[in-house]
Amino acid sequence: MxxxxxxxxxxxxxxxxxxxxxxxxxxxxxxxxxxxxxxxxxxxxxxxxxxxxxxxxxxxxxxxxHDEIRQVVNEQMSYFSHIHQGFHTMPRYSLAQKLASLAPKHLNRVSFTVGGGSAIEAAMKIAMKNKPEAKHFITLWDAYHGSTLTTAGASWTATQASGQFTGVKHFMHNINSNFIRVPNPYCYRCHFGHNPETCAQQCADMLRKTMEMGVNGPVAGVIIEPIQASGGQIPCPKSYLQKVREICDEFGALLIFDEIQTYCRIGEFYAADYYGVEPDIIVLGKALGAGFPIAAIIIHDRLQGFEMHAEELHTFANNSVSQVAALKQIEIIERDxxxxxxxxxxxxxxxxxxxxxxxxxxxxxxxxxxxxxxxxxxxxxxxxxxxxxxxxxxxxxxxxxxxxxxxxxxxxxxxxxxxxxxxxxxxxxxxxxxxxxxxxxxxxxx
Ligand SMILES: Cc1ncc(COP(=O)(O)O)c(C=O)c1O
Structure with a gap:
C-alpha cells in the first residue's frame, strides 16, 4: 500500500x-x-x-x-505538538526568553499567536489596555498590516490607492474604522515634492498636526512598518522614525513597530536596532517559525500586559512545533x-x-x-x-x-x-x- x-x-x-x-x-x-x-x-x-x-x-x-528544521520538528513531535496556552511548556519559555534577549533593552514580555494579523490586533489590545480612554490608531499611507476585519482597516487594501478598491470593498461596512492614515515618507515620489531629507520632516510634521488637529480624542497607538512592504517596499528614513518616537512621547501614544517582514531580512534581528529607535511594542510573524505558523508581540516593561481573563486567547497560541522551529532557526542564523x-x-x-x-x-x-x-x-x-x-x-x-x-x-x-x-x-x-x-x-x- x-x-x-x-x-x-x-x-x-x-x-x-x-x-x-x-x-x-x-x-x-x-x-x-x-x-x-x-x-x-x-x-x-x-x-x-x-x-x-x-x-x-x-x-x-x-x-x-531544511534538514535541521525537519529534525527538530520531528523530535518535538515525539514529545507533543500542540498545548493549550494556559499550560506552560519548555519551548515557549525558551522562545520568549530568546526573543526578549535579542530585542531592544526594555522590550521583555512576549505573547504568541498564530498569524500576523492577529498579532497586530494583540498589539492594539495592549495599546488600548494601557490607554483606556483612546480608541484611535494612526497608520501610514501604503501601510499593510493584514486582512482581518481590523487590520484591513489599517491597510492600503481598504483604500482607493490602487485606483480602485480591492476585494476588501465587500467588507467595508464592517471593517474597523478607527484608523487615521497619515502620509508616508515615500521619498521617490514625495507626496509634497520634497527631497528625501525634507520629505521625512514634512511627514513627521503631518503626524504631529494630525495628533493635534485630526483625531477626535487621544491616539492609542501609531502602527508603522519601519520598511513598508506590501504597499511598495518603501523604507522609512531614520530621521523620520526618530521624530515619530518623539511625537508619540509628546502625545502619549504607543509606538508599535510591525516588524513582520523586516525581522532578520534586513540583516538585523530587529528593525528597531537597525534604526536605533525603541518602540513600545514589536510585532513579529511570517518567517519567525521557519515556515511554521507563529507570530509574536513583545512589549515594553512599563506596559500593562495581558492577564488571565480571556484577554488574548487562541487555540493554537502555544504551538511547540512552531516554537522549536523558531528557536532552531535563530540558532542557525547565529551559528552560520x-x-x-x-x-x-x-x-x-x-x-x-x-x-x-x-x-x-x-x-x-x-x-x-x-x-x-x-x-x-x-x-x-x-x-x-x-x-x-x-x-x-x-x-x-x-x-x-x-x-x-x-x-x-x-x-x-x-x-x-x-x-x-x-x-x-x-x-x-x-x-x-x-x-x-x-x-x-x-x-x-x-
Ligand atoms: C507587514 C505585515 N504586517 C502584517 C501582515 C499580516 O500577516 P498575516 O498574513 O500573517 O496575517 C503582513 C502580511 O503580509 C505584513 O506583510
Missing amino acids: DSLLERIYSTSADQMEEFGRHVMVGGGTPGPCLVKGKGVRVTDSNGKSYIDCTSQSWAMYLGYA NILDNTRKMGAYIAESARAMSKRFEQIGDIRQIGLHIGLEMIEDADTKRPLSLEKAVQIRNVGLEKGIILGTGGYRKNLLKIKPPLVVKQEEVDELLNIFEATLEQVFHK
Missing part, C-alpha cells in the same frame, strides 16, 4: 483540475502547483524548477526542506552568520540592479536593505510614470518561464520584489540575476 504522501503526490492533472474546484483562494499572485523544494529552489507538478525570490510570502529564511550573508547578498543584488538600470531605464528606483529588496519599475525615466500592470505581469510570467519566481506588488503593482531565502548563495544570486536580466531583455528589448 502506498503511503498517504505517495498517493496525494501522484494526483493526475485531470484530478488536480477536478479537486481544484473545491479550493477557494482568497488572494495572492497566481502560480503553478508546487510539489517539492530544497534550499532556494522549488519544483512544480510538471517537473519545472524555479529559484524562489519570494520565500513564499517572504516567510522562509532557511529555504525549503546568516545575517552577514543577508547584508552581503542584498548589497550585491542592489549593485547588480543598479548596473542593469543603465540598460533598462524601466528600473526606476532600487530600494534595498539586506534582502528586503524592491525595484520600482517605471515606463520611462523622464516621467517616472509607473510601469503598466500588463508589463509588470509580463515580467513575472517571463521570469516564471525562465525559472525564477519574482514577487510583484505595491499598490500600483509596479514593484518587483527580489526577496529570496536568507541562505541564498553567491552562485544562486548570480544565476537568478542572469535570468532576471534575460527576462527584462525579452520584455523590453525584443
Whole structure:
C-alpha cells in the first residue's frame, strides 16, 4: 500500500483540475502547483524548477526542506505538538526568553499567536489596555498590516490607492474604522515634492498636526512598518522614525513597530536596532517559525500586559512545533552568520540592479536593505510614470518561464520584489540575476 504522501503526490492533472474546484483562494499572485523544494529552489507538478525570490510570502529564511528544521520538528513531535496556552511548556519559555534577549533593552514580555494579523490586533489590545480612554490608531499611507476585519482597516487594501478598491470593498461596512492614515515618507515620489531629507520632516510634521488637529480624542497607538512592504517596499528614513518616537512621547501614544517582514531580512534581528529607535511594542510573524505558523508581540516593561481573563486567547497560541522551529532557526542564523550573508547578498543584488538600470531605464528606483529588496519599475525615466500592470505581469510570467519566481506588488503593482531565502548563495544570486536580466531583455528589448 502506498503511503498517504505517495498517493496525494501522484494526483493526475485531470484530478488536480477536478479537486481544484473545491479550493477557494482568497488572494495572492497566481502560480503553478508546487510539489517539492530544497534550499532556494522549488519544483512544480510538471517537473519545472524555479529559484524562489519570494520565500513564499517572504516567510522562509532557511529555504525549503531544511534538514535541521525537519529534525527538530520531528523530535518535538515525539514529545507533543500542540498545548493549550494556559499550560506552560519548555519551548515557549525558551522562545520568549530568546526573543526578549535579542530585542531592544526594555522590550521583555512576549505573547504568541498564530498569524500576523492577529498579532497586530494583540498589539492594539495592549495599546488600548494601557490607554483606556483612546480608541484611535494612526497608520501610514501604503501601510499593510493584514486582512482581518481590523487590520484591513489599517491597510492600503481598504483604500482607493490602487485606483480602485480591492476585494476588501465587500467588507467595508464592517471593517474597523478607527484608523487615521497619515502620509508616508515615500521619498521617490514625495507626496509634497520634497527631497528625501525634507520629505521625512514634512511627514513627521503631518503626524504631529494630525495628533493635534485630526483625531477626535487621544491616539492609542501609531502602527508603522519601519520598511513598508506590501504597499511598495518603501523604507522609512531614520530621521523620520526618530521624530515619530518623539511625537508619540509628546502625545502619549504607543509606538508599535510591525516588524513582520523586516525581522532578520534586513540583516538585523530587529528593525528597531537597525534604526536605533525603541518602540513600545514589536510585532513579529511570517518567517519567525521557519515556515511554521507563529507570530509574536513583545512589549515594553512599563506596559500593562495581558492577564488571565480571556484577554488574548487562541487555540493554537502555544504551538511547540512552531516554537522549536523558531528557536532552531535563530540558532542557525547565529551559528552560520546568516545575517552577514543577508547584508552581503542584498548589497550585491542592489549593485547588480543598479548596473542593469543603465540598460533598462524601466528600473526606476532600487530600494534595498539586506534582502528586503524592491525595484520600482517605471515606463520611462523622464516621467517616472509607473510601469503598466500588463508589463509588470509580463515580467513575472517571463521570469516564471525562465525559472525564477519574482514577487510583484505595491499598490500600483509596479514593484518587483527580489526577496529570496536568507541562505541564498553567491552562485544562486548570480544565476537568478542572469535570468532576471534575460527576462527584462525579452520584455523590453525584443
Ligand atoms: C507587514 C505585515 N504586517 C502584517 C501582515 C499580516 O500577516 P498575516 O498574513 O500573517 O496575517 C503582513 C502580511 O503580509 C505584513 O506583510
